[in-house]
Amino acid sequence: MSPPAAQSPVFADLQDAAARIAPFAHVTPVLRSRALDGEAGAALHFKAEHLQRGGAFKFRGACNAVFSLPDADAARGVVTHSSGNHGAALALAAQLRGIPCHVVVPDGAVRAKLAAIEHYGAILHRCAPTIAAREAACVQVHADTGGTVVHPYTDPRVIAGQGTAALELLAAQPDLDALVVPLGGGGLASGSALAMQALAPQCRLYLAEPEGAADGARSFARGALDLDVVPDTICDGLRGALGAINFDILRAADARVLTVDDARTVAALRLLWSRTKQLIEPSSATVLAAVLGNPALFRGRKVGLVLSGGNVDLRALATLLE
Amino acid sequence: MSPPAAQSPVFADLQDAAARIAPFAHVTPVLRSRALDGEAGAALHFKAEHLQRGGAFKFRGACNAVFSLPDADAARGVVTHSSGNHGAALALAAQLRGIPCHVVVPDGAVRAKLAAIEHYGAILHRCAPTIAAREAACVQVHADTGGTVVHPYTDPRVIAGQGTAALELLAAQPDLDALVVPLGGGGLASGSALAMQALAPQCRLYLAEPEGAADGARSFARGALDLDVVPDTICDGLRGALGAINFDILRAADARVLTVDDARTVAALRLLWSRTKQLIEPSSATVLAAVLGNPALFRGRKVGLVLSGGNVDLRALATLLE
Numbered sequence: 001m002s003p004p005a006a007q008s009p010v011f012a013d014l015q016d017a018a019a020r021i022a023p024f025a026h027v028t029p030v031l032r033s034r035a036l037d038g039e040a041g042a043a044l045h046f047k048a049e050h051l052q053r054g055g056a057f058k059f060r061g062a063c064n065a066v067f068s069l070p071d072a073d074a075a076r077g078v079v080t081h082s083s084g085n086h087g088a089a090l091a092l093a094a095q096l097r098g099i100p101c102h103v104v105v106p107d108g109a110v111r112a113k114l115a116a117i118e119h120y121g122a123i124l125h126r127c128a129p130t131i132a133a134r135e136a137a138c139v140q141v142h143a144d145t146g147g148t149v150v151h152p153y154t155d156p157r158v159i160a161g162q163g164t165a166a167l168e169l170l171a172a173q174p175d176l177d178a179l180v181v182p183l184g185g186g187g188l189a190s191g192s193a194l195a196m197q198a199l200a201p202q203c204r205l206y207l208a209e210p211e212g213a214a215d216g217a218r219s220f221a222r223g224a225l226d227l228d229v230v231p232d233t234i235c236d237g238l239r240g241a242l243g244a245i246n247f248d249i250l251r252a253a254d255a256r257v258l259t260v261d262d263a264r265t266v267a268a269l270r271l272l273w274s275r276t277k278q279l280i281e282p283s284s285a286t287v288l289a290a291v292l293g294n295p296a297l298f299r300g301r302k303v304g305l306v307l308s309g310g311n312v313d314l315r316a317l318a319t320l321l322e
Numbered sequence: 323m324s325p326p327a328a329q330s331p332v333f334a335d336l337q338d339a340a341a342r343i344a345p346f347a348h349v350t351p352v353l354r355s356r357a358l359d360g361e362a363g364a365a366l367h368f369k370a371e372h373l374q375r376g377g378a379f380k381f382r383g384a385c386n387a388v389f390s391l392p393d394a395d396a397a398r399g400v401v402t403h404s405s406g407n408h409g410a411a412l413a414l415a416a417q418l419r420g421i422p423c424h425v426v427v428p429d430g431a432v433r434a435k436l437a438a439i440e441h442y443g444a445i446l447h448r449c450a451p452t453i454a455a456r457e458a459a460c461v462q463v464h465a466d467t468g469g470t471v472v473h474p475y476t477d478p479r480v481i482a483g484q485g486t487a488a489l490e491l492l493a494a495q496p497d498l499d500a501l502v503v504p505l506g507g508g509g510l511a512s513g514s515a516l517a518m519q520a521l522a523p524q525c526r527l528y529l530a531e532p533e534g535a536a537d538g539a540r541s542f543a544r545g546a547l548d549l550d551v552v553p554d555t556i557c558d559g560l561r562g563a564l565g566a567i568n569f570d571i572l573r574a575a576d577a578r579v580l581t582v583d584d585a586r587t588v589a590a591l592r593l594l595w596s597r598t599k600q601l602i603e604p605s606s607a608t609v610l611a612a613v614l615g616n617p618a619l620f621r622g623r624k625v626g627l628v629l630s631g632g633n634v635d636l637r638a639l640a641t642l643l644e
Contacts, residue, residue: 273601273636277600310599314596317640318641
């Protein structure tokens with residue numbers, strides 16, 4: 001069975017998602033730092049999604065998807081493949097609704113994230129670390145259980161849910177000049193684009209993407225999806241290939257990709273740790289790396305940055321610090 | 323010249339301190355964690371002093387001391403010896419008042435903390451890492467400059483300032499059953515005792531002290547100061563010897579010392595990092611280690627815990643994680 005062609009969500013879907021997840025999700029704080037404003041020469045407003053339930057923005061989309069399901073579908077559970085944060089988020093959302101959650105995880109996934117997925121009661125299904133193997137395993141679990149597949153970033157319910165982070169940020173700070181979000185598969189980025197177009201059309205959307213997983217930059221340069229990239233980056237949350245629906249939304253919003261190399265991301269990570277005392281994961285630091293690496297774009301501006309998650313593997317982190 | 327015998331501050335001094343520092347200090351948030359409540363079987367309320375300016379509660383006392391000075395005294399500057407957070411805090415407070423700050427720092431002090439002290443414009447004076455050498459250097463700098471010596475924890479203005487953290491916590495949560503603070507020299511602990519006696523007499527005060535620097539536990543056991551301890555603990559903020567004035571205040575408040583070994587502190591540190599995403603320093607984790615190590619005292623209770631600071635040396639941290 002092939003899924004129906006996904007229909008792009010619109011702003012009203014974000015508003016519905018915000019209402020649907022309100023009983024479960026945190027309205028995360030917006031953090032400021034004098035020291036980082038000084039480094040950037042800009043007024044930085046960090047949306048702290050590492051303080052979201054499950055430790056990442058992913059809970060928003062997962063929660064919206066799980067609580068959108070009719071009861072009969074929900075009873076058969078949900079299925080996904082995920083390198084980590086989406087799997088944990090879907091597991092938590094399913095636990096809150098009291099339904100089964102099946103998660104296909106690739107070998108080599110971050111240990112802390114697998115522990116979180118199991119902690120929330122999901123059933124793990126291991127597979128080889130290729131996109132093809134992950135999707136095949138997902139199809140098999142779907143066939144076995146009848147559970148609803150919730151894709152980590154192309155599912156319109158997920159996109160609408162992820163957009164609620166920018167919705168909150170822009171409701172609090174409607175006069176942002178720029179919004180910078182990490183770009184992996186594009187769920188957060190495309191949801192943010194929909195929020196921004198409705199609430200802050202003057203705002204420019206920038207997508208921080210690791211140089212080692214720059215399918216987004218290539219796709220924007222070509223004007224068509226170009227996924228011929230083997231991800232090689234410490235940003236384990238940003239290795240997914242940009243989705244077609246996400247790409248379309250981002251192009252319509254005139255988003256601009258800023259690539260950052262891992263060395264700059266690690267420097268930004270250390271700066272964020274020491275200045276804000278927030279234990280964010282490497283993917284989250286790409287946004288500050290993008291701002292610091294492009295002063296001409298941001299100096300003197302009011303900038304929103306989404307810190308996407310804080311699920312760091314402490315052992316892996318130790319090696320980053322040496 | 324010898325200083326006048328310090329007079330113990332009273333609750334009104336805490337209220338004055340709160341008003342005096344209000345234009346400069348943050349009212350830090352109180353953090354909750356479902357996961358940590360589950361681990362402890364208690365309702366934990368974390369006062370997030372790592373989010374205070376300068377990255378530690380120390381700014382409260384330093385700010386109160388600096389802004390208490392008459393203009394003529396202030397113009398000659400302030401002097402202190404400090405293994406780190408107090409030095410940085412005094413430097414920041416002096417910078418805010420526009421006066422010189424001299425800091426005597428022992429060899430071997432944490433690199434990140436020295437960088438912070440210099441960042442705030444203080445003049446560093448190095449000395450051997452013994453208490454005698456530190457005090458002698460302090461006296462010399464005082465003689466050379468005429469600056470006012472602000473002791474890190476026996477100065478009554480400092481004690482009153484440190485007490486404002488518990489003042490805020492108890493104003494927000496007046497029905498705490500227990501309050502747990504780290505014990506080093508006793509500035510935070512004694513200030514907290516004064517706040518607690520006035521605002522929450524039903525609350526019991528517990529002092530989390532590293533086993534490797536247990537002069538507090540020995541002093542309470544003997545009923546008299548017993549400083550015959552060579553500190554050996556990863557909690558670099560808690561190596562100071564308990565002050566006489568602090569000990570007197572703590573005894574009057576019927577405080578109880580709970581010692582924790584470094585292994586439990588490191589386990590609590592990792593738990594706090596992974597569950598709250600807050601990058602606190604080892605000294606801050608003693609309070610959770612004390613709660614988890616003494617379930618009979620805390621299970622089912624409403625507990626306040628002061629997270630004292632977040633000035634971690636990232637390289638030292640990496641070795642803790644291996």
